[in-house]
Amino acid sequence: MKALRNDSSIKKLARGGAAVAAGILVPLLILVVLNTDSLPQLTRLRETSITQVSDFFISIRPKTSNQVQYHGGTKENVVHKVYSSSDVAAPRSKLSCSVTRAGMDICAMEGDVRVHGKSATVYVVAASHDSYRPENGTVSILPYARKTDGGTKVTIRLSAPVVTADNIIPPRCTVTHDVPAVVFSTTCCYSKNFFHATDDTIIPLYNTAREYDGHVQLLVTDYDHMLMFKLRHFLAALSIYPVIDFNADDTVRCFPLVRIGLERHEELRINPALSRKGYTMKNFRDFLRLAYSLKHAWATPMHQSSSQRPRLVMVLRRGSRVITNEAEAIATATEVGFELVAAGPEMVQDMATFAHVVNSCNVMMGVHGAGLTNLVFLPNNATFMQIIPWGEIKEIGWNEPSFIGHGAPGFRPVWEIFLNGQNVTLDMDRFRAVMQQIYQSATIT
Numbered sequence: 353m354k355a356l357r358n359d360s361s362i363k364k365l366a367r368g369g370a371a372v373a374a375g376i377l378v379p380l381l382i383l384v385v386l387n388t389d390s391l392p393q394l395t396r397l398r399e400t401s402i403t404q405v406s407d408f409f410i411s412i413r414p415k416t417s418n419q420v421q422y423h424g425g426t427k428e429n430v431v432h433k434v435y436s437s438s439d440v441a442a443p444r445s446k447l448s449c450s451v452t453r454a455g456m457d458i459c460a461m462e463g464d465v466r467v468h469g470k471s472a473t474v475y476v477v478a479a480s481h482d483s484y485r486p487e488n489g490t491v492s493i494l495p496y497a498r499k500t501d502g503g504t505k506v507t508i509r510l511s512a513p514v515v516t517a518d519n520i521i522p523p524r525c526t527v528t529h530d531v532p533a534v535v536f537s538t539t540c541c542y543s544k545n546f547f548h549a550t551d552d553t554i555i556p557l558y559n560t561a562r563e564y565d566g567h568v569q570l571l572v573t574d575y576d577h578m579l580m581f582k583l584r585h586f587l588a589a590l591s592i593y594p595v596i597d598f599n600a601d602d603t604v605r606c607f608p609l610v611r612i613g614l615e616r617h618e619e620l621r622i623n624p625a626l627s628r629k630g631y632t633m634k635n636f637r638d639f640l641r642l643a644y645s646l647k648h649a650w651a652t653p654m655h656q657s658s659s660q661r662p663r664l665v666m667v668l669r670r671g672s673r674v675i676t677n678e679a680e681a682i683a684t685a686t687e688v689g690f691e692l693v694a695a696g697p698e699m700v701q702d703m704a705t706f707a708h709v710v711n712s713c714n715v716m717m718g719v720h721g722a723g724l725t726n727l728v729f730l731p732n733n734a735t736f737m738q739i740i741p742w743g744e745i746k747e748i749g750w751n752e753p754s755f756i757g758h759g760a761p762g763f764r765p766v767w768e769i770f771l772n773g774q775n776v777t778l779d780m781d782r783f784r785a786v787m788q789q790i791y792q793s794a795t796i797t
């Protein structure tokens with residue numbers, strides 16, 4: 353929290369006095385100074401709620417007896433015989449899952465793990481001498497950070513090698529990998545929304561797969577081509593192997609270790625205490641700089657006397673939450689001393705290009721919206737300013753679309769009236785005063 357400077361004098365500058373007329377809102381300016389680890393501070397706008405990592409935890413391990421503990425499950429009375437081939441020389445396989453009610457389902461398995469994408473089935477093979485029969489021997493999970501959004505379930509079948517009348521389970525490996533695999537879904541109606549891409553996929557994937565230092569095979573269910581293309585630089589930095597389209601893959605791939613599902617902790621945030629490797633948001637942003645070859649780790653304060661001006665990127669929305677006096681705002685910020693980068697949707701949508709733009713700036717500002725998620729590319733010590741259209745936003749949160757269409761229908765009208773339905777007209781005197789203050793902090797005399 354120490355990195356946040358939410359200066360009450362600035363709030364006052366931005367708020368008091370002006371009238372609220374139809375269609376013209378008095379915006380609240382929130383100033384956040386980004387520091388080493390301060391990205392999560394944005395979530396301060398919401399009530400903080402620590403996501404429970406697991407509501408319950410199941411762990412299935414081979415036992416020497418003919419049984420396995422599985423929620424008090426019963427022994428299945430299926431006659432089977434041990435499948436004897438060289439495939440049977442399996443190590444003691446292990447499976448553990450963490451299943452939450454609303455968040456993510458994740459399972460990890462190691463030993464002899466065989467993945468068949470096309471049937472969305474992952475086989476965890478127990479060695480013959482460990483043979484056991486858990487109830488039905490299956491666990492089905494949706495490997496997506498917001499499982500309430502639906503998608504293809506992946507079934508994990510835990511079994512001893514058996515031959516039944518019409519089948520050999522598990523199937524033989526067609527390809528054997530010597531690196532771990534991470535299976536996740538890109539199902540999401542919001543893949544074009546950068547907030548969701550970041551919150552649901554980018555951060556959790558970093559948190560799950562980064563530890564393998566590139567030596568990890570990514571398999572994607574409900575493969576979203578547009579999203580995967582958009583994230584190509586990030587994915588290439590995370591894994592040296594091409595991503596596999598899980599549902600289309602008819603190969604039986606064997607891995608020593610498979611993780612299904614991504615580890616997402618809190619909104620736009622990694623909780624180091626919950627991260628297996630203790631990752632922080634700073635680690636994450638360092639990685640992004642690496643992935644996108646971004647030059648600036650730190651924002652450089654400019655000398656006021658220098659001809660070089662501090663750069664300010666203004667994220668400009670179209671359609672809703674538009675700054676009606678945008679031209680005036682740009683002129684004012686320029687007069688104050690900034691070099692302005694006006695970033696419309698065309699510039700913002702090309703992730704790699706915009707990452708460089710943002711990283712080259714000392715200040716980023718804009719009206720509340722998904723485009724501001726690009727602040728992950730800001731250098732340390734940069735200043736971020738969010739304009740919130742109407743009053744306090746804390747009950748709404750800033751991940752707008754998650755309240756539209758699922759989860760909390762009651763928020764929908766609130767959202768539409770107070771946020772989507774409104775444009776913003778900035779009071780130029782107040783805006784100038786805030787700009788001057790930011791200018792002072794971004795420069796040295």
Ligand SMILES: *[C@@H]1O[C@H](CO)[C@@H](O)[C@H](O)[C@H]1NC(C)=O
Binds near residue numbers: 487488490
């Ligand atoms: C096991 O299979 C039976 C019959 O298909 C089904 O009714 C039951 O719900 C399954 N149990 C589990 C834990 O999946």
Ligand SMILES: *[C@@H]1O[C@H](CO)[C@@H](O)[C@H](O)[C@H]1NC(C)=O
Binds near residue numbers: 650651653733
């Ligand atoms: C970052 O900001 C802090 C606090 O203002 C300051 O002490 C520090 O020197 C800055 N770091 C760099 C590298 O500019």
Ligand SMILES: *[C@@H]1O[C@H](CO)[C@@H](O)[C@H](O)[C@H]1NC(C)=O
Binds near residue numbers: 671673674774
């Ligand atoms: C906000 O501005 C946009 C673009 O100028 C316009 O299309 C839209 O109708 C405006 N919305 C409101 C509620 O005035």
